[in-house]
Amino acid sequence: MSNNNIINFFLNPKSVAVIGASKNPTKGGHRIMDNLISNNFKGKIFPINPNSDGDLFGLEFKKSVLDIQEEIDLAIFYIPNQKIPAILEECVKKGIKGAIIEASGFEEVGDKGYELKDQILKITNNFSKIRILGPNCMGLTRIDESSNSKDNEKGGFFTSFAVFYKYKKGNIAIISQSGMLNGGYLMYLMEKYPDLGIRYSCTIGNKMDLSEIEFLESFIEDPSVNVIAIYLESFKNPRKFIDLCRKARKKPNKTIIFVKGGITEQGQKATLSHTGSIAENSQLIKSIIKQSGIIHANSFYELFQYARTFSMMYTENKIMPKLGNISMITGSGGAGTIVADITSKYNLKFPDFDNKMYNILLDIFPEWMPPNRFALIDFWPAMEKAMMNNVNPGYLMTSVIELLLKEQNIEGILVMLFCSGQFRNFTNYKYIVESIYHTSKPIFFWLIGEIKEVKKVNRLMSEKNIPVFPNLEEMTKNFWILVQDSKNKIFY
Amino acid sequence: MSNNNIINFFLNPKSVAVIGASKNPTKGGHRIMDNLISNNFKGKIFPINPNSDGDLFGLEFKKSVLDIQEEIDLAIFYIPNQKIPAILEECVKKGIKGAIIEASGFEEVGDKGYELKDQILKITNNFSKIRILGPNCMGLTRIDESSNSKDNEKGGFFTSFAVFYKYKKGNIAIISQSGMLNGGYLMYLMEKYPDLGIRYSCTIGNKMDLSEIEFLESFIEDPSVNVIAIYLESFKNPRKFIDLCRKARKKPNKTIIFVKGGITEQGQKATLSHTGSIAENSQLIKSIIKQSGIIHANSFYELFQYARTFSMMYTENKIMPKLGNISMITGSGGAGTIVADITSKYNLKFPDFDNKMYNILLDIFPEWMPPNRFALIDFWPAMEKAMMNNVNPGYLMTSVIELLLKEQNIEGILVMLFCSGQFRNFTNYKYIVESIYHTSKPIFFWLIGEIKEVKKVNRLMSEKNIPVFPNLEEMTKNFWILVQDSKNKIFY
Numbered sequence: 001m002s003n004n005n006i007i008n009f010f011l012n013p014k015s016v017a018v019i020g021a022s023k024n025p026t027k028g029g030h031r032i033m034d035n036l037i038s039n040n041f042k043g044k045i046f047p048i049n050p051n052s053d054g055d056l057f058g059l060e061f062k063k064s065v066l067d068i069q070e071e072i073d074l075a076i077f078y079i080p081n082q083k084i085p086a087i088l089e090e091c092v093k094k095g096i097k098g099a100i101i102e103a104s105g106f107e108e109v110g111d112k113g114y115e116l117k118d119q120i121l122k123i124t125n126n127f128s129k130i131r132i133l134g135p136n137c138m139g140l141t142r143i144d145e146s147s148n149s150k151d152n153e154k155g156g157f158f159t160s161f162a163v164f165y166k167y168k169k170g171n172i173a174i175i176s177q178s179g180m181l182n183g184g185y186l187m188y189l190m191e192k193y194p195d196l197g198i199r200y201s202c203t204i205g206n207k208m209d210l211s212e213i214e215f216l217e218s219f220i221e222d223p224s225v226n227v228i229a230i231y232l233e234s235f236k237n238p239r240k241f242i243d244l245c246r247k248a249r250k251k252p253n254k255t256i257i258f259v260k261g262g263i264t265e266q267g268q269k270a271t272l273s274h275t276g277s278i279a280e281n282s283q284l285i286k287s288i289i290k291q292s293g294i295i296h297a298n299s300f301y302e303l304f305q306y307a308r309t310f311s312m313m314y315t316e317n318k319i320m321p322k323l324g325n326i327s328m329i330t331g332s333g334g335a336g337t338i339v340a341d342i343t344s345k346y347n348l349k350f351p352d353f354d355n356k357m358y359n360i361l362l363d364i365f366p367e368w369m370p371p372n373r374f375a376l377i378d379f380w381p382a383m384e385k386a387m388m389n390n391v392n393p394g395y396l397m398t399s400v401i402e403l404l405l406k407e408q409n410i411e412g413i414l415v416m417l418f419c420s421g422q423f424r425n426f427t428n429y430k431y432i433v434e435s436i437y438h439t440s441k442p443i444f445f446w447l448i449g450e451i452k453e454v455k456k457v458n459r460l461m462s463e464k465n466i467p468v469f470p471n472l473e474e475m476t477k478n479f480w481i482l483v484q485d486s487k488n489k490i491f492y
Numbered sequence: 493m494s495n496n497n498i499i500n501f502f503l504n505p506k507s508v509a510v511i512g513a514s515k516n517p518t519k520g521g522h523r524i525m526d527n528l529i530s531n532n533f534k535g536k537i538f539p540i541n542p543n544s545d546g547d548l549f550g551l552e553f554k555k556s557v558l559d560i561q562e563e564i565d566l567a568i569f570y571i572p573n574q575k576i577p578a579i580l581e582e583c584v585k586k587g588i589k590g591a592i593i594e595a596s597g598f599e600e601v602g603d604k605g606y607e608l609k610d611q612i613l614k615i616t617n618n619f620s621k622i623r624i625l626g627p628n629c630m631g632l633t634r635i636d637e638s639s640n641s642k643d644n645e646k647g648g649f650f651t652s653f654a655v656f657y658k659y660k661k662g663n664i665a666i667i668s669q670s671g672m673l674n675g676g677y678l679m680y681l682m683e684k685y686p687d688l689g690i691r692y693s694c695t696i697g698n699k700m701d702l703s704e705i706e707f708l709e710s711f712i713e714d715p716s717v718n719v720i721a722i723y724l725e726s727f728k729n730p731r732k733f734i735d736l737c738r739k740a741r742k743k744p745n746k747t748i749i750f751v752k753g754g755i756t757e758q759g760q761k762a763t764l765s766h767t768g769s770i771a772e773n774s775q776l777i778k779s780i781i782k783q784s785g786i787i788h789a790n791s792f793y794e795l796f797q798y799a800r801t802f803s804m805m806y807t808e809n810k811i812m813p814k815l816g817n818i819s820m821i822t823g824s825g826g827a828g829t830i831v832a833d834i835t836s837k838y839n840l841k842f843p844d845f846d847n848k849m850y851n852i853l854l855d856i857f858p859e860w861m862p863p864n865r866f867a868l869i870d871f872w873p874a875m876e877k878a879m880m881n882n883v884n885p886g887y888l889m890t891s892v893i894e895l896l897l898k899e900q901n902i903e904g905i906l907v908m909l910f911c912s913g914q915f916r917n918f919t920n921y922k923y924i925v926e927s928i929y930h931t932s933k934p935i936f937f938w939l940i941g942e943i944k945e946v947k948k949v950n951r952l953m954s955e956k957n958i959p960v961f962p963n964l965e966e967m968t969k970n971f972w973i974l975v976q977d978s979k980n981k982i983f984y
Contacts (some may be wrong), residue, residue, distance in 0.1 A: 026879060031914065081860060104873065105860040112860065163914055165942075180825020184910040184940045191943040233829060261829035264836035273864050274825030292876050299830055301963035332677070333766030334670020337725060337753035338791055344756035368573060368597035368604065381596065387518060397784070418676040422523060422655055448676045450657075451683040470962075471793035 001438060006131055006210070007218035010098050011142050011157065011200060013073035014043045016063050017096070019087055020078035022046030023056055028161035029078040032139070033057055035163045040155030044070065065094045074098045074165045076139060078157050081105035084135075085119040092129045100159055101134035102179075106490035107206050107276030108136060109386065113256045125366045127209040136275060137181035137205030138162070141186075143169045143198050143389035160203075166190055170197015170315055171226040172307050173219045175212050177233045177261070177275050179203045181300070189304055195462035196308050197315070199224050206275050209235035216244045216256075226253050226314035229307040231300065234277035238288045245292035255310045256294040259303045260285055287427060293488040295481055305469075309478045310485070319440045322486040324348040327375035329397065330416040335446075336378050339414065339472050346480035350375040351409045360403060364396065375410060394428040398435045405439050412442040412482075415474055419453035430459045437464035442482060444468075444475045498623055498702070499710035502590050503634050503649065503692060505565035506535045509557050509588070511579055512570035513539030513637045515548055520594065520653035521570040524631070525549055527655045532647030534865035536562060544720045544894070557586045566590045568631060568651050573597035576627075577611040584621045591628035592651055594671075599698050599768030600628065609700060619701040628767060629697030630671035631655070635661045635690050652695075658682055662689015663718040663806055664799050665711045667704050669725045669753070669767050672694045678794050681796055687954035689807070691716050697769050699939045699981040706925075708736045708748075718745050718806035721799040723792065725753045726769035730780045737784035741982045748786040750797045752777055787973055797961075801970045802977070804957035811932045813903035814978040816840040818971060819867035819896045821889065822908040827938075828870050831906065831964050838972035842867040843901045852895060856888065867902060886920040890927045897931050904934035904974075906967055911945035929956035934974060936960075 001009060003209050009476045016036070020029035036045055037057045045059055046068055052061040061140045062068055064087075065075065077084060081103045091099060106113040124130050133140065139159030146168045147154050150451070158164055162183040167190045174181055182201040189196055199222075202215050213236055228248070235241050248254040262271035263282055271277040274482070280288070289296050297303040313320065326348050330336040343350070353361070361371040361382075369381035377400070383393035397415075404410055436443055445461060445468045447454045458468050469475035493501060508528070512521035521541070528537055529549045538560050544553040555569065556579075567583045569576060573595045583591055598605040616622050625632065625883055631651030634776055638639070638660045639646050650656055654675040659682045666673055674693040681688055691714075694707050705728055711717045720740070727733050740746040754763035755774055763769040772780070780790050788793040805812065816842050822828040835842070844866050845853070853863040853874075861873035875885035889907075896902055911921070928935055937953060937960045939946045952959050961967035 105858075109861055132588035162912070176826070178824055180826055180828070180940070183824075184912065185827075187912075187942065188940040188946065231826060233826075259830070261826060261833065264833045266836040266842065267829050269864075269866065270825070270829040270832035270868055270870075273870060274829055299834070299963060299965050300827070301965065332670060332672040332675075333762070334668070334672055334723060334725075334753060335677075335792070337670075337759050337762040337766055338751070340762035341759035342791070343754045344758040350758065366597075369601055372761075374761065376762055378765060385581065390935035420654070420676065421680075448672070448680040450679065454680065471791060473791050473793065 003214040003217045004221060005092065007214050009139070010074065010100075010131070010133060010210070011140065013098070013157070015046070015070060015072050016041070016043060016074045016076055017046040017048050017068070017072050018078070020077050021049050021052070021056055021061065023052060025145070028310060030056075031161045031163050032076055032078055032159060035158040035160055039158040039164060040152065041157050043073075046072065064090055065096065065223040066090050067347045070095070072096050077101045077103060078161060081116055085116065085123055088120060088130070089123050092123060096130060098131045098133070098254045100137070100139045101132060102137055102139055102161060104136040106135050106208065108273060113276070120208065132209040134205040135208060136179070137203040138182040140200065141182055142197070142200050143167055145169055162187055164190070166194070168194060168197045170199060170311055171224065172196070172198050172229055173222070173225040173227070173312050174198065174201040174203070174229045175219070176203050176231040177205065177207070177277070178231050178236045179205065181231060185300060193308060195312070195465065196304065197311055205294060207236055213237055213240050213244070216241070216465065220244060220248045220251070220254060224253065227307045227310045228254065228256045229303050230256065230258045231261065231303065232258070233275050235269040235280065235288060238280070242288060242291045245294050249293055249488055252489065253314060255485050256292070257297055257303055257310070258289065258292070258294045259297045259299065260289065295363035295485055295488070305474065305478065306481050309467050309481065311445060312467050313442060313482065316437070316465045318442050320486045321442065321479065321483050323411060324480065324483045325351050325409050325411050327377065327416060328409045328414040328416075329377045329379050329400065331380050331383070331418045333378045333380070335416050336376050339476055340376060342473055342476040346476060348476065348483070350482060357403065357407060364400070375404070392428065394432055398432050401436055403444065405441050410441070412444070413477060414444050414446070414479065416446045416448070417457065419447050419457045421450065421453060429460060433460045433464055433466065437466055442479065444479060446472055447473050494704040494710045496713060499706050502623070503632065503703070505590070505649070507538070507562060507564050508533070508535060508566045508568055509538040509540050509560070509564050510568050510570070511540045511557075511895070513541050513544070513545060513548055513553065517610065522548075523653045523655050524568055524570055524651060527650040527652055530594070531650040531656060532644065533649050535565070538564065556582055557588065558582050562585070564588050564593065569593045569595060569597065570653060573608055573627070576606065577615055579613050580612060580622070584615060588622060590623045590625070592629070592631045593624060594629055594631055594653060596628040598627045598700065600765055605768065612700065624701040626697040627700060628671070628778040630696040632692065633674055634692050634693040635659055637658060637661055654679055656682070658686070660686060660689045662691060662803055663716065664688070664690050664721055664803050665714070665717040665719070666690065666693040666721045667707045667711070668693070668695050668723040669697065669699070669769070670723050671697065673723060677792060685800060687804070687957065688796065689803055694896060699728055705732050705736070706731055708733070712736060712740045712743070712746060718747065719799050719802045720746065720748045721795050722748065722750045723753065723795065724750070725763040725767050727772065727780060730772070732778060734783045737786050738982065741785055741980055744981070745806060747977050748783070748784075749789055749795055749798045750781065750786045751789045751803070752781065752790060758784060787977055787980070797966065798970065798973050800908065801959050801973065804959050805934060805974065808957045809932070810930070810934050810977045813934065813971065813975050816975045817843050817901050817903050817905060819869065819902045820906040820908075821869045821871050821892065823872050823875070823910045824908060825872070826872045827908050827964060828868050831968055832868060834965055834968040840968065840972060840975070848893065849899060856892070884920065886924055890924050892933065893928055895931050902933070904936070904971060906936050906938070906971065908938045908940070909949065911939050911941035911949045913942065913945060921952055925952045925956055925958065929958055934971065936971060938964055938967050
């Protein structure tokens with residue numbers, strides 16, 4: 001099978017055997033079964049456990065894959081490492097084409113682990129008889145429909161030993177050498193940010209066989225994927241990785257965001273005990289990242305924040321900024337000042353207004369407090385004036401945003417919005433959102449005020465793929481990242 | 493009055509007049525009254541408005557301060573700038589000693605504003621007759637009791653035109669040239685982080701008279717204040733500022749955290765239109781910060797996050813780390829790797845274990861996955877082993893934390909905790925919290941998993957002043973900040 005075919009095979013199997021399925025809900029093998037079933041895996045599922053009788057979730061236990069008549073595409077292993085070779089041998093005999101091995105205790109533990117690996121190489125005839133994902137991973141997830149869809153439509157293919165309840169289908173594909181990106185952290189993120197839309201999450205662990213290369217190759221061609229978020233502790237094939245990233249950069253609708261674990265000496269000591277990765281030296285890593293021309297995030301948090309931002313922009317077909325010319329509307333001069341400093345750091349600029357636009361603003365602002373000549377708008381005095389004249393400041397803000405969006409030299413807008421029942425002016429959030437969400441330029445928000453109101457507005461914006469950020473730096477930095485990606489793109 | 497006395501006078505007046513008090517709830521003058529009354533200001537309050545009759549919140553309107561027989565300490569102005577001189581003159585006549593002016597439209601708008609300033613200088617005889625806070629500010633707040641105290645005990649002295657409902661009394665004092673730090677942003681923060689304990693929040697606006705200097709001088713001596721969080725757009729007196737910071741650094745229980753707005757050229761353009769501050773050049777600013785030896789935050793968000801961390805440490809009498817030797821307990825090897833990289837950046841180290849400690853860990857870990865020799869503990873295999881042996885991994889984690897805390901060369905611990913009902917092991921959070929909160933070394937947490945569980949654990953930790961961070965970098969950076977502050981301290 002070609003790489004795309006093999007990944008397609010792992011992500012869309014017709015039947016799976018769960019090796020180590022268990023009635024005991026504290027066991028991983030139980031939770032994998034739960035995760036598959038409660039998330040509506042549409043294929044066949046065979047629970048395998050030589051020590052179990054009866055059935056689990058209505059499915060009959062078998063002692064071995066060899067006891068099954070039907071064809072099995074994938075075997076998902078959740079058993080201790082020492083027991084794997086014997087059962088893998090049975091899988092080969094049965095003609096199973098792929099295995100996900102979630103147990104650890106291989107290369108990362110030294111000699112004993114390497115012995116195990118040698119056995120696996122022999123059994124699989126260097127992975128020609130059966131392909132392997134892992135070991136030391138948390139499987140993969142394919143989301144077809146969000147968890148809030150109808151009960152019989154939600155789900156997809158979920159093989160993590162952490163059970164997922166809340167998720168949104170989206171255009172992000174994750175490739176990760178850390179299991180928790182298909183486990184506790186992803187679970188947390190998808191609940192905390194219900195607007196984070198995921199298509200696939202694939203953990204590759206020690207990548208004994210399948211690695212970032214095969215997944216990356218597949219996702220670059222997958223039309224359901226716009227954003228590829230990658231965490232690696234080592235590169236399987238740096239040259240190929242760079243080539244694939246270059247290929248992605250030629251596509252207008254693909255963005256790769258990358259975090260590297262083990263850049264520093266201290267980090268490299270950690271990777272060795274984690275995935276057995278013998279890390280490249282720092283200079284080489286930096287050079288690979290640079291040549292790849294991808295977005296480099298410094299942490300998991302940044303990885304997912306950037307991924308969400310791009311995901312929303314792609315979903316809404318936004319025109320990505322290229323020059324870094326922005327405007328800001330702020331209710332606080334202090335916030336404006338801080339953002340002005342931050343934008344300098346990221347080479348973003350507030351262009352000067354032409355006379356036409358300036359005169360419009362002049363009219364909106366009170367005489368005693370004229371607006372800036374440049375595109376940083378300290379909006380409070382204008383709102384005060386509006387209120388004095390019984391004009392609703394929310395409508396005023398919307399009009400100003402709409403005017404700014406028409407300015408050719410402004411590529412996007414940052415808005416600080418004060419959400420509070422105390423101030424009459426800010427009650428028509430819904431109007432603001434409805435008026436601006438469909439526009440072609442990115443608009444980012446920072447919300448402050450009463451938590452209850454902030455949450456309400458946040459929800460409205462989430463639904464329309466308008467990104468909201470927890471602070472000014474992150475808002476600004478994410479805009480900069482859009483500009484970065486435009487610069488990375490290769491067009492002929 | 494000395495500086496300390498004048499600040500004490502502004503923060504603890506016995507009687508206030510609200511100039512511009514209004515029955516109209518959309519007006520700032522109404523909200524100031526509301527804020528004072530609903531937050532139990534214990535002094536006398538006089539609503540002043542020549543256009544209003546009857547009463548407001550049961551208090552009779554007066555046309556002018558001159559119509560009041562009783563003594564008035566402070567006047568709080570919420571009227572348009574042009575009307576201020578005439579009424580300020582009446583305040584002087586009445587013998588009022590201080591005024592808070594919240595209106596804008598002074599130095600920051602150029603010539604017209606300067607004319608107003610000149611009038612004020614004349615009326616106040618260069619502030620010898622009456623002291624001024626502002627203009628262009630959001631007043632000040634003194635918190636005596638948290639909002640969840642009994643109704644007749646909660647509150648203090650609240651003069652912002654944004655009404656505060658939720659707050660916690662604490663040991664942080666804010667000095668800010670941005671109004672929103674006593675308005676929408678502070679409101680947001682105090683609701684979002686119920687563990688953020690504030691003692692004072694003072695906005696100084698254009699600092700026509702009172703400035704950061706007087707407040708800083710006062711808070712350094714105030715025993716109820718441990719953490720001083722400052723936002724400035726310009727320095728009133730750099731030399732004096734540096735001297736005061738140096739004085740604070742000699743005190744073991746004071747930490748100053750500082751954000752400067754208008755460091756870059758773009759930021760400086762913004763400050764000019766905000767508070768009329770003519771900013772120092774970037775080199776000078778950096779030199780002032782360096783000589784001050786205070787903690788430099790890059791943004792409001794960092795300012796308050798650092799402030800919260802120090803506040804919790806002081807409240808619980810933690811021993812601050814001096815060398816940067818830490819340990820980490822993580823359920824995810826990937827998270828451990830990322831933290832290892834981040835700690836390198838901040839010069840934090842994971843010391844090697846001695847044989848005794850290593851042997852204890854060796855016993856806890858499964859044979860196939862021994863622990864690291866250095867203080868980064870990838871805990872998952874140990875938890876799996878514990879579960880197999882029917883040992884509760886929560887108890888195990890607590891014991892390990894307790895052992896680590898006894899290690900002389902470990903100054904604090906970072907913990908990644910997976911919060912989920914799915915995994916039996918993590919259900920005894922309460923036990924973990926109760927066992928470790930009183931220890932003398934800092935322990936920071938990063939929580940992931942199911943949101944509901946995360947929130948529950950977060951709440952438990954908040955109550956015990958255990959800081960929880962939203963991501964790994966912030967957790968690590970905040971530990972580094974503690975080390976930084978220890979290095980800044982001057983002891984003889």
